[in-house]
Amino acid sequence: MDNVTPYLVPASLEHFSETEYLDANKDIQEAISKGIIESGLHHFKALGYAENRFFARRAAVARQKEKKLKYIVSNLLNKDELLGIHDCGALDCLRPEYRISAGITPTTAVSSHGYDDVNLKYIESNPTSWILDVGAGLCPSYYHNVVNFEVVPYDTTDVLGIAEKLPFKDGVFDYVISSAVLEHVRNPAAAAKELYRVLKPGGGIYIAAPFLCPYHGYPHHYFNMTAQGLRSLLPEELVDCNQYVPHFFAPLWSARHLFLHWISSLDEPAKEQLLNTKVREFVEASPADYTKDYNSKLSLQQQLDIAYGTVLTAKKPLAP
Template sequence: MQVIHLQETPTDETFDEEGYLLANPDVAAVVAARKLKSGWAHFKKFGRTEGRRQYVPVSRRQLAAQAIPAARADKMRRLAPLLSRPPLEQDAQGRAVYLTSELVRTYDLSGQDGVSENGYDDETERLIQSAGEGLVLDVGAGNRPIYYPNVVNYEVVDYATTDVLGVAEELPFRDNSFEGVISIAVLEHVKDPFRCARELARVLKPGGWLKCCVPFLQPLHGYPHHYFNMTHEGLRTLFEPYVAIERQEVTPPTHPVWAIAWQLREWANALPPKARKDFLRQRVGDLIAHPAALLQKPWAQELPMAKQFELAAATILIGRKRA
């Protein structure tokens, strides 16, 4: 199976400064602010351990970009019999477009200011390989660093690797179409996760596999919005009516340390300098004291309200029924 690599894991020998900064905009911002000398300095100190990726060098990137439309055209020919209705249009890059202005309004999809860009883990790659010549649907794929000829990248954003534009709650595919369905960090961003889960199961072939990951203790993050986090019981409830669930697990990329680090990092970065310095001096033992006492600390009181919504233990809504 011929795949097209847009990104790669750098080594000391293959490191490319431009490609590294392009793939890691947070690092690029730090370098631009002169808080770090270069992307290479970041890679040596942090990036290697963090598993950072880089875009392939310009010459190879141009070849990859040229190869994708032809690979997409072949994929779309194979996908055509599985479409439940014709697309509104096929854009200049060969993507099938089902995203109407009405759907954009209904599902509040305007204001896309983030880029979702992650690779697959080893298990997902093995599942894709197991599909052979059969097609796999990746709903909410984002901008994938590898373009697979048998994976249909379904999105609300026209990334370079997107194949079909539409919403997850209304998939334009026939029942029982795909060997496998992937949904990674997507269901928290849809307005109706129950409907979306039903659609994912509907287009899956009998005996086909499903891989779904949804955050539980992650802070607020939006592409373009963030509606629902889930417990493992909540995620199970979405799919139990349609799918025989084989296992649920927490893997290294979803370990609690990621949630703790994310919360503390975002908290620290949002504080004014003096409060941040005090916050970073806290020990774990200090932070697990009774919260009522901690609320009096400057690093608690000076946390901006927008950041409090992002990291809140809970949020409160008060309303009044319309007349």
């Protein structure tokens, strides 16, 4: 497709590029710096093919980004918000006060995912439409009509800023995407209001948000939400509003992710105790079961990550 530049592509010996291989595999860079392996090529020949490693096409993305940013600045951006160009090539609108208000801290975590069928169909069927992806992450494919908005300066990031204060003009995007992002912002109501503000009249909005899922920080995780909670973030005037459960949010994955997180926090005896417990035993659990090792041996932080709920107690300070 003319509308997309692949960023991550499968590595191969025939077209091997040391630079592109190391750009895509930071762990190999680190291993080379420590003298553990000789080179990226050495690693690929020994392990890389079996591990399905990738090349990162940074140069190709940078060329397309330069063209895209000219349009963004001229037509979409509120120029008063622009601080300059970040080292990653993105438009930097991440003011120091925004970092503080949004609780942004440095992170080595990498959020990277492709688009689901709904979004992919829209992007590929509307090559002349402008699409905003808030919290785009590190994109495997760099679409020329998608503005990748992030707090993290990935190679594929176009604009840096926070969701609660989008640096764009009113009503300039044909379609807005927010996929598994609102749980990571301190003020999801403010973020949702901004998503709606920058959308053109008649434009489409796609918001995916988790409900029953364990803690997962990039680097923070503030809120999960019910379907009613998600709907309440947007104006009543919405038309053709549809709420559904996609396959990647199915109940099976709620249970699976919960148990994977739970199991990873246990020592071997407690892990075996949990794995050997039948579903019926959970359904028929009594208060006595709460003392079993797979409950009682979890640290407070491990409990907070997967708990049914939490309690906060505090006092209001005395008047000065």
